[in-house]
Amino acid sequence: MNYHQYYPVDVVNGPGTRCTLFVAGCEHKCRGCYNATTWRVDSGKPFDQQLEDRIISDLNDSRIVRQGLSLTGGDPLHPHNLNTILHLVKRVRQETIGKDIWLWTGYTLTELSSEQMQIVEQINTLIDGKFVEKLKDPSLVWRGSSNQKIHYLSPA
Numbered sequence: 277m278n279y280h281q282y283y284p285v286d287v288v289n290g291p292g293t294r295c296t297l298f299v300a301g302c303e304h305k306c307r308g309c310y311n312a313t314t315w316r317v318d319s320g321k322p323f324d325q326q327l328e329d330r331i332i333s334d335l336n337d338s339r340i341v342r343q344g345l346s347l348t349g350g351d352p353l354h355p356h357n358l359n360t361i362l363h364l365v366k367r368v369r370q371e372t373i374g375k376d377i378w379l380w381t382g383y384t385l386t387e388l389s390s391e392q393m394q395i396v397e398q399i400n401t402l403i404d405g406k407f408v409e410k411l412k413d414p415s416l417v418w419r420g421s422s423n424q425k426i427h428y429l430s431p432a
Contacts, residue, residue, distance in 0.1 A: 277357045279299050279320050289346040294346050299348070300319045300350045301314070301317035302314060303354060304407075306409070323360055332371050342375065344375040344377055344400070345378070347399075353388070355391075366398060369398055377401075384425075398431050399429060401426060401428055404424065408423050
């Protein structure tokens, strides 16, 4: 898996102070997407063990308390990203205490494969649906268009 950006301290992509990872790869290619540079799976930089370990360390850092991890992109649920994202969310569950996981995807909850659902079962909040330029609404919190839904989940 590749990624474009990692923010160890972020207050925009979800509630509270968070760690946010922007992954590469998106099949949806929504018109008006603010992050079209992340569409290609081979764009960005390789996600490696060093960055994975840093995310866990940052989430456990008591000097800057983070509420959790936000996964966006691109699309974390792109088929190319599934193995790495599943491994990462499981590590967050096992190695951090009380941290939530938010994930943005262009797929809707009802479209998800069993492999994608393995990830969703580990997260707290899913924001789903493609960005629809005609439904763009800047007043929405954590969403770009009104068709996108926020699902508050109970992780396994």
